[in-house]
Amino acid sequence: QKEVEQNSGPLSVPEGAIASLNCTYSDRGSQSFFWYRQYSGKSPELIMSIYSNGDKEDGRFTAQLNKASQYVSLLIRDSQPSDSATYLCAVFSGGGADGLTFGKGTHLIIQP
Amino acid sequence: NAGVMQNPRHLVRRRGQEARLRCSPMKGHSHVYWYRQLPEEGLKFMVYLQKENIIDESGMPKERFSAEFPKEGPSILRIQQVVRGDSAAYFCASSQTGFGNQPQHFGDGTRLSIL
Numbered sequence: 001q002k003e004v005e006q007n008s009g010p011l012s013v014p015e016g017a018i019a020s021l022n023c024t025y026s027d028r029g030s031q032s033f034f035w036y037r038q039y040s041g042k043s044p045e046l047i048m049s050i051y052s053n054g055d056k057e058d059g060r061f062t063a064q065l066n067k068a069s070q071y072v073s074l075l076i077r078d079s080q081p082s083d084s085a086t087y088l089c090a091v092f093s094g095g096g097a098d099g100l101t102f103g104k105g106t107h108l109i110i111q112p
Numbered sequence: 113n114a115g116v117m118q119n120p121r122h123l124v125r126r127r128g129q130e131a132r133l134r135c136s137p138m139k140g141h142s143h144v145y146w147y148r149q150l151p152e153e154g155l156k157f158m159v160y161l162q163k164e165n166i167i168d169e170s171g172m173p174k175e176r177f178s179a180e181f182p183k184e185g186p187s188i189l190r191i192q193q194v195v196r197g198d199s200a201a202y203f204c205a206s207s208q209t210g211f212g213n214q215p216q217h218f219g220d221g222t223r224l225s226i227l
Contacts, residue, residue, distance in 0.1 A: 043203060092213075102154040
């Protein structure tokens with residue numbers, strides 16, 4: 001059973017600070033990793049994708065991947081109240097499994 | 113609107129009725145995925161389809177659930193004889209190819225409520 005684990009939170013971060021979201025996955029052969037943002041009652045929105053070890057930056061967002069530790073993280077710099085949402089970590093394992101495996105999400109609250 | 117289109121947004125059914133959920137992928141996308149999100153649960157993969165083919169249905173319940181993606185028209189997720197436990201948000205996603213490095217883009221979902 002392929003699993004993706006996230007701390008459900010809520011994670012409370014003051015406005016302007018760095019929010020750090022973490023995710024671990026069980027399938028060592030996993031190939032692609034995605035972060036989605038989901039506002040309450042809305043659809044998941046793709047924030048970042050990362051495929052190789054290291055950091056990938058896009059604006060205020062940085063994704064980090066460590067395949068040896070089976071760990072992926074998302075950093076949000078200069079956090080804004082509009083960043084308050086649930087962040088979903090998703091993993092594509094391949095090997096005949098064609099869907100993404102999602103974590104349950106971390107609820108992030110940015111305090112003004 | 114070039115995004116993934118799902119309808120209806122909300123669907124109410126009584127136990128024992130049938131539910132039909134529709135999904136049109138993004139323009140240029142020919143790969144469709146269905147996911148279910150139960151309250152307080154994560155998104156769970158159900159089925160992956162290309163035009164006229166079911167590629168992976170490993171996440172589909174064995175009974176009452178079926179999916180299709182015909183040559184013409186939207187993908188359909190069909191739930192027969194619905195039960196209370198089918199109440200959930202059903203999301204459709206699409207991608208340009210079926211390769212795992214292609215991000216999946218989600219529609220707004222259908223919220224299914226069973227009375």
